[in-house]
Amino acid sequence: MADKPRLKLPKEAKKGDVIEIKTLVQHPMETGLRKDAGGNVIPRKIVNKFSATFNGAPLFSAELEPAVAANPYLQFTAKIDQGGTFRFTWVDDDGTVTTAEETITVT
């Protein structure tokens, strides 16, 4: 993942609000099913797991499969009762773990 992940979520919310969170990482999501010009299989290399936590507690997670297109874009919602920190994690087939954080305050 060459570039840092993109995150889109509000910086603040009212207690009890349901907010929308958008995440995007740049990744080729190579399926492992394609062949190169020489007929050799191009090895699979995908982001196979995504997870989001809020103040350390699990919020959302997903197992990704080869059918997911390049640059996986995930959108989900969360109910906000207190301020805190979101932590997002992407796990690559090669073991690389990419993380990003964003904070939110409750008004």
Add this chain to the structure above:
Amino acid sequence: MQRGLFLGPAAIALVALATLALPRLAATAPDPGAAPLATGDASARPWKRYPGWPSRDSVKFNTLANPNVSPPAPKEPRKLTKPLAGDPAIGAKLVADRTRGGSCLACHVMGQAGNADMPGNVGPDLSEIGNAGLDDDTLFNFVNDARVYNAESVMPPWGTNGLFSDEEIGHIVAFLKTLKSPAVFPTSVDDPSKRPPPVEHRDNLDEMVNPGLWTVEKAQQLWDARGPTGSSCAGCHGQAAERFKTWAAGMPKWEPRLDKVLGIEEFVYRHAKATTGFDWLMQSSENTAMAVYLRFLANGQAMHVDVTSPGAKEAFERGRALTATKVGQLNFSCLDCHDPKRGGLKWIRGQWLGEQRGQLDHFPTWRTSQQAIWDIRKRFEWCNVAVWANELPPEAKEYGDLELYLASVNAGLKLNVPGIRH
């Protein structure tokens, strides 16, 4: 690789020396405030075609730099010495064979050939050509080299340029004679006359939609980075957003010191090399990022290139002539595909051929089909390779002339960079 340097205000005393050494530059007095530019190659040498692109070498056919190598058109139709004994079943396969330049179906509806699956409509519908009463000689010559009947034909000279053998053309003729009833399309989009032209409606300036925008962030880091000389872009230009609100809209422009049209990508290489010492060769990720950024800062500005000053006017005329230059084994000019009087605003198989206006304001553009951002020079290179011509290095002066002409055709359209396209 010899690299020199055009010097700015600090070295006016050297200008006289430089003009002695480079007599062709002597006619135009350098503007003492002009941006320093490095000379030498602005892209990798030896120039190598991009990984994953077709590797065929089309050296026997015209390029934009060398337009006089393709075989000439025959003066008159060939007289067949013996009757054609083609097999229509083999012909049916050949007309759908995509290994010979996209197949006949790329441009013609041909009845049920190829299951009437997304044929194009650049050429006439041939579904009932078998009822036209054309003899074998005529059909053979049309496929072999249609220029013997119509010098303006955009059809590739399949025989003359060695794409199909005489025997294969015989099979195609046999197949054409079986075409006697209108095409029945499986769905309405298979019919090119009913297929709706594509409309791009994604928000290209939303970074969650367009990964091409990520280059802007990269460029902002490059802007502040110090090169081998210790200088950075920011060191001389300060805040990019303030200084470059309009600059990109006036590019490309004629550069007398280089005796060629300079586009933004080439400028980025030459100027950064001369000032910061960075080697941001054209088609490097740094070069593309900076070229996107400089246009991004001028988004919303109407393009307005100079085509009236002496060098620019000549370059514009050369660029216009290049759009009519036939290149490659398929023998296409820019106009063959992009002039609405020819192939423009029509379908080539499932791909829509746009007209020249509207083809520049969004470059560099993110190509979802390539998962990559392409500048206009790479797009020119792909056009060349797609018509089976050898591409030129990205800084080729022919591409500069062509870009200047294209920019003038697009004058008034507002920059909207990076774009997003299939």
